[in-house]
Amino acid sequence: MDLTESPAELAFRLEAREWLQANVPRGLPSGDTREGFAEHLLWERELFAARWAVVSWPEAYGGRAASVWEWLAFEEEYYRAGGPQRVTQNGIFLLAPTLFAFGSQEQQDALLPRMAAAQDLWCQGWSEPGSGSDLASLTSRADQVEGGWRLNGQKTWTTRGAFCTHLFGLFRSDPTSERHHGLTYFLVPLDAPGVTVRGFARLDGDEGFAEVFFDNVAVPDSAVLGGVGQGWSVAMATTGSERGLTLRSPGRYSATVSRLLALARERGALERLAPELTQAWMDAEAYRLFTLQQVSNEQAGRGRPGESSLNKLFWSELDIRLHELALDILGPDAELEGPWSKGFQFALSGPIYAGTNEVQKNIVAERLLGLPRR
Amino acid sequence: MDLTESPAELAFRLEAREWLQANVPRGLPSGDTREGFAEHLLWERELFAARWAVVSWPEAYGGRAASVWEWLAFEEEYYRAGGPQRVTQNGIFLLAPTLFAFGSQEQQDALLPRMAAAQDLWCQGWSEPGSGSDLASLTSRADQVEGGWRLNGQKTWTTRGAFCTHLFGLFRSDPTSERHHGLTYFLVPLDAPGVTVRGFARLDGDEGFAEVFFDNVAVPDSAVLGGVGQGWSVAMATTGSERGLTLRSPGRYSATVSRLLALARERGALERLAPELTQAWMDAEAYRLFTLQQVSNEQAGRGRPGESSLNKLFWSELDIRLHELALDILGPDAELEGPWSKGFQFALSGPIYAGTNEVQKNIVAERLLGLPRR
């Protein structure tokens, strides 16, 4: 056990802090509207220019080759400085780890720098109208043709799909296959002929979702990531990232707790809600400590099955509790459109996306505890 | 809506109050030990002598033909006066309703007066080692023989079985049958040759349970209640009583809340736990109101499927919350053997007996809401 930062780690943290404090934009609109998204892109490009967009990536791709500890420190400083949501997250946090693990050198060289620079904007194409929790039932097809593939079908619940330029997703490449067999992971430009994107509104009214229709969309063989028919196992690596640490670093919740305590102070609720506020602080701190342990375990080769599901269950429920507490403090003002009601509505999606919490509980019960499946 | 008691109802309540205040014994030991049970029997016989044992029964069987409203008033007064547990409850509250509904005149005349007088002491023989929530999988057998039946098998988790004189239970009378078909409801004296009873201890250490073994036990045809092969539907009437109102009248929880508030006052916890204590009062009051509505609905022929499951879910969880709150007030004294820790341990059985709460939730979901079964 050693919780002291090395001089290099500390220097990294302080450099990040100084830059972020000076440069984080204030009052950006939601990145889940067309106008807001454009403003966020400017911020993403500013991050990239200063080499803070993808700190854990190799320098060749625009990163700083930061260690995971440094990445955690960056995230902590990012949220402490009030940094906005990362509209590029589905690329840099979900697709990129998969590209690093399964992509060819050519794919990495072609895609990662543009992704880091927020030139290519990636969205995720997993869910379909009939395939949510039961992802393996998906029916979007990829048919092999001369020189490549033809894609047909429909994806939905694609976050920020209407503003993105590319989609990564799963398609059934073996028409005789069932369930998680015969799937292939494709990388698709959304301006390809035959692609239609229809944005639609999330719970908070922002156009944060899209349906994506594929009508005989031609893609080359190089659009396949990780091998034909290997889509399921390639995708599972990404879903692990999605539900686990990389998408929801602890700095985020520590920052929410700080804002919550400030709100309680401002509204005179510190005394009435002292136990609940204290529990909120304790929970965010526990999440932070758990992630430190998780990283250490993984580095020591002692990661456990289901650990990222534990992680996802905790942060998703924590986020809701924090926002419920804020709404409690706000009383009749809770219903006002504003950062807390918006945050609350976003928090409500936590137990749904990245694999519903019901699915995560099954994973904990079956893979971590060894209980029988149905 | 009319919540005023009629002059007759009020007179009944006041008579009960006066008698109970004067006669309720103080400091009885647990009725779930051999010695305690004997003391409780004296109290039960005193109740019977004063015609308070079974107020809702016909006068011919020792009751007062009280209305259900009067019964509720009696129960409220009983618990308000600090009346002890009813060790006869499995007879008078579980078997008796079934006997009234399905018993022959001979059975009623023979059994009910002795039950009311606490001469015959009845225990329930539902569960078996392999059949708990899945009661329909029971395997204890009844084989038809000349002049009656031979019983074989084992029952378990029989409350106070070691102190009782008779058992009512389900046996498989059609050896070719499966699940809930081919079962018959039998009334069995525990001194019959071939019956062996072994008491064993509950969570709180009292010998409150028994296993009952049947080894070629001969019973006559008159031991059948409600018809050969009709056991399941006959028994279900009783389980409705068990989980619903008659076993857990609201007066019980109102009295617990009164004791809880007194404890909080005595220990100086009123202020610290004001919201929780208030919620406790509100919950007990809500239970009382719900039961008033339930009785009115049933009298008006507007009872709903699953209503007694709602009832059971609420009181069983309420009872635990009330006792958890008491243990919170007691702090380090919570672990002491005493009325609160005993009450807590008993409360923990609430979500288990009379059909686990998991089963009740299925019933609510399937019968009240119409959700599909598996």
Next chain:
Amino acid sequence: MFFGLPDEALALRDGLREVLTDACTAATIRAAWDRSPCDGLWKELGDFGLLGLLVDEQRGGLGLDELSFVAAMEQAGWHGVPGPLVETVSYLPLHDLPLDGTARLAIQRPGVVHVPYAGIATHIYREDDLALLSAFTLDEVESVDRSRRLAAVQGEGELDPAGLSLLSAEEFEASGGVPTGFSATACATLGTAAFLLGLARRQLDLTVAYLKERKQFGVAIGTFQGLKHPVADAVVDTEFAWPVVLRAAYALSQGDPNADLHVSHAKAVTSDAAYRMSRVCLQAHGAMGYTVEYDLHLYAKRTWALAKDWGTAAEHRARVADHLVGKDLL
């Protein structure tokens, strides 16, 4: 002894259901979100008599009691009626205004900055002295439920020129048409409680239908205990909240001096129960419920707003606590 709605309340509720089935669909609520005043709906409510439910028959009202009121408000909640319905029905007995839907009353409560429905009301009254606001300015702000038409209101209060608002309690009573001890605040609070349970029931109905229809892993997702059990738990809460609402309505109808205790009890438990139901129903819908194209959110967002309106659960629990202290119980 009889605990339940009287026949006249049941009949009213059933009649209202018929009216609202056509007059107030999800499309009606969406129109209110888009700033429609929903005049057609309000005219139907007026024609049905709902707005004068608590107003004496001599003044053209139905002259019904608080039991009929909660039955109607629960039904209105199920349909998600947009606009200041609870407030209008609760306050019309105090003001000589038309009952035909042309008068819609918003109430400015002490300490509440943004007055619900101020943007669409024809009259804004102050809760504490019943004064009508005149010469006021409105500063509209958006609620998560856009039909709420919140606004910060600045204005002078004046004696209600058309009504009874500044009469003393004795004068109220003497004036006729106002039941002894009638409290519009209590009614509005309790009506909101009933409305919340209607909203909860609607969300439950949508969810049950979805759980039966939606298939994953080859079966209807309503077969999974992981969804069934949370729904059943939420139903327990709402089912045990309804009798508390009835108890409070009965207390108000009887002029029970403890009526406030029961009303606060009702608002506390319905706020919590309806909120919980909204959470469970949203979760049971998965991504399907997480879009404004599906109707669930219309009822969920109203639930979130009303759970904090006319006093939060915590505030009403504290009032119940005060009553218990007064009875030497706490």
Next chain:
Amino acid sequence: MFFGLPDEALALRDGLREVLTDACTAATIRAAWDRSPCDGLWKELGDFGLLGLLVDEQRGGLGLDELSFVAAMEQAGWHGVPGPLVETVSYLPLHDLPLDGTARLAIQRPGVVHVPYAGIATHIYREDDLALLSAFTLDEVESVDRSRRLAAVQGEGELDPAGLSLLSAEEFEASGGVPTGFSATACATLGTAAFLLGLARRQLDLTVAYLKERKQFGVAIGTFQGLKHPVADAVVDTEFAWPVVLRAAYALSQGDPNADLHVSHAKAVTSDAAYRMSRVCLQAHGAMGYTVEYDLHLYAKRTWALAKDWGTAAEHRARVADHLVGKDLL
């Protein structure tokens, strides 16, 4: 940066597991319920070195730190070791007593009437001034966990004739053998927190085994989400409590001035998490768990006792709040 147990703590834990697998079975705990002093077990604990875990090597101890301590206490909790283990290990550094299991220390805390393990301890110390009680009378009372040997204690405190208990902090430090800033209260509190998580893990293991084995409706009941999901929820709580215990142990080992904050955090969350686990496990067992013939209750009842011992969750949460107030956060 490395967050986790050091190798020496892991080795200690594994060694202890081997010892306890034979030396402390459910039968051992049952013997303690029947008033056995469990001398054999305590001798083994002494031989293994556990009792002198925190005692300097010069005094014959292992001289390990609080990280090894919590690793060992968690393991001891899994086995449900009966007797004042946490207290003895936490307080032996302050008293010159044998480390071989013949000395068992009970601690009388201010405001706590019934001293745990007083009925079986060889020494009873007062927590506030570390004085040894002499010429005392014991009035034993029963705990729901009969191995707890609670007693009301009346007696005079005196300077520990054999030890260091009345030395000043500077003298403690100068005396050697006592780590700078060492707080036996903090250790006992944190050790209890770790023990609670061990108890929770044991109950979980029993439950997982039962859910795999028990069949109803033709399938293992562990296939039902109605049982799986509550168990998973309880596991989330215990899994997120463990790093808090480690953090507190690290703080103590580093002489961190904020160590008390972390210790209170740890005791608050472990008390809640272990209690919740006991409830879920008991429920998952149905009637099977609701008897003293089955072992589950041995671990559940210790959980209920320890959840309130060395400060309840509410008390420790209030202490965390005090720290936050001190940091101007709350």
